[in-house]
Amino acid sequence: MAQGHQGENLASPARPGKVWTLLTSHGRVLLLIARDSDIRLRDIADHARITERAAATIVRDLELAGYLTKARVGRRNRYIVHDELAFRHPAEADHRVSELIKIFTGD
Secondary structure: OOEOOOOOEOEOOOOOOOEOOOOOHHHHHHHHHHHOOOOOHHHHHHHHOOOHHHHHHHHHHHHHOOOEEEEEEOOEEEEEEOOOOEOOOOOOOOOEHHHHHHHHHOO
16 A cells, blocks of 8 residues: 555555655646755755656756746756746636645745
C-alpha cells in the first residue's frame, strides 16, 4: 500500500490499493517553486516524491504554458512564477494561480 510523507496511507478508503491525491504533480511542483524560487530540480523531485526526470519535464511543461520563467543565475536556476494566470481547466478557469499559492504559502 502506498505511503505518504509521514507514513500516512494514500490509498482511497473506497477503493483500497487505488492511490490518488488532490493535487497533481504539476500543481505540487508549482507550489514548491512558489515557496522557493531557487529550488533545485533534485529538491523538487524529493519533496514532490517524483523522479528528477519527471520534475524536469513538469518544469518544462509549466514554462511552455507560461506559468514559469526560468533564468540562469550562476550555476543555478531561478524561477519566476506567473501567478496572475488562470487555471487551465474550464471548471477552474475563473480562478488565478495566485489563489492556490496563497492557500499553501500564506503569501
